Amino acid sequence: MEHAEPPQRIWLHVLLFMATLFTTTLVGAHMMFNFRHDLPVFDIERLTEVFSIGLRSPAAFASGLPFSLTLLTILMAHEMGHYMACLWYGVDATLPFFLPSPVPGTGTFGAFIRIRSHIPTKRALFDIGVAGPLAGFVFLTPALLIGLAYSRILPGIGNQGAWQLGTPTLQWLAQRLIFPGVRSADIYLHPMARAAWVGMLATAINLLPAGQLDGGHIVYALFGRAHKWVTWAFIVALLPMGWFYWYGWLVWAVLLFFFARRHPPVYDHAEIGAGRVRIGVLALVVFLLCFTLSPVNN
Numbered sequence: 001m002e003h004a005e006p007p008q009r010i011w012l013h014v015l016l017f018m019a020t021l022f023t024t025t026l027v028g029a030h031m032m033f034n035f036r037h038d039l040p041v042f043d044i045e046r047l048t049e050v051f052s053i054g055l056r057s058p059a060a061f062a063s064g065l066p067f068s069l070t071l072l073t074i075l076m077a078h079e080m081g082h083y084m085a086c087l088w089y090g091v092d093a094t095l096p097f098f099l100p101s102p103v104p105g106t107g108t109f110g111a112f113i114r115i116r117s118h119i120p121t122k123r124a125l126f127d128i129g130v131a132g133p134l135a136g137f138v139f140l141t142p143a144l145l146i147g148l149a150y151s152r153i154l155p156g157i158g159n160q161g162a163w164q165l166g167t168p169t170l171q172w173l174a175q176r177l178i179f180p181g182v183r184s185a186d187i188y189l190h191p192m193a194r195a196a197w198v199g200m201l202a203t204a205i206n207l208l209p210a211g212q213l214d215g216g217h218i219v220y221a222l223f224g225r226a227h228k229w230v231t232w233a234f235i236v237a238l239l240p241m242g243w244f245y246w247y248g249w250l251v252w253a254v255l256l257f258f259f260a261r262r263h264p265p266v267y268d269h270a271e272i273g274a275g276r277v278r279i280g281v282l283a284l285v286v287f288l289l290c291f292t293l294s295p296v297n298n
């Protein structure tokens with residue numbers, strides 16, 4: 001176990017995971033309460049109840065577990081995909097850090113691993129970058145289908161409340177399968193489907209072909225120095241996307257520009273192989289299935 005996590009740090013990973021489980025379960029309890037009472041999932045007038053409904057009783061708290069456990073499973077699968085790929089190549093990486101959050105929509109800022117040593121080859125870089133999104137996608141797809149099976153039709157519910165959420169392509173296809181002929185705005189998503197939606201958003205953002213995101217790693221492994229120009233092109237593209245569709249894209253443009261525009265060099269001139277190119281195409285398909293121009297209305 002050359003790269004095992006130091007024992008004195010395990011407590012931090014466990015503590016952060018438990019804190020994130022707590023906050024996401026409280027958010028999930030609020031979602032379940034609204035779902036059962038046909039209330040908009042995001043209502044400004046009732047935002048003060050987001051973290052209180054789940055504290056009313058053990059049963060109320062437990063009602064939030066379908067959301068929290070689904071979401072944390074998707075996030076864990078994503079990060080463990082990266083982690084296991086790092087182990088395979090002997091790259092020193094931490095266990096996942098989960099980030100609790102007081103934000104009403106999710107209860108978490110997500111999760112990440114920290115890579116503490118140099119990635120030796122482009123093949124290793126590609127595999128580490130692509131493993132996370134693909135692993136997360138394997139888990140979020142059945143979660144979405146199961147969540148939609150528990151969802152129900154409530155005319156106009158998608159247009160109510162403080163925030164209206166976009167419909168990624170994968171969700172649109174699944175809705176056509178389970179609710180043929182029904183508008184997305186008329187489907188009230190079960191909290192498990194909401195968790196899958198958050199997983200799709202996280203997957204799409206991570207697969208943005210820019211900087212040091214997972215998509216940026218894939219682009220660097222495939223195209224080398226052209227990564228710089230792809231990153232610049234996408235940062236520029238995020239500006240009109242943010243102005244016209246979702247202000248969050250502006251935030252990501254700023255973050256990428258100041259903190260993650262450059263990619264650490266990998267001194268390897270070997271080709272990554274046709275098989276990995278095909279996996280790169282698969283990652284692009286996953287990105288397009290999870291992506292929506294307007295995740296949340298401006």
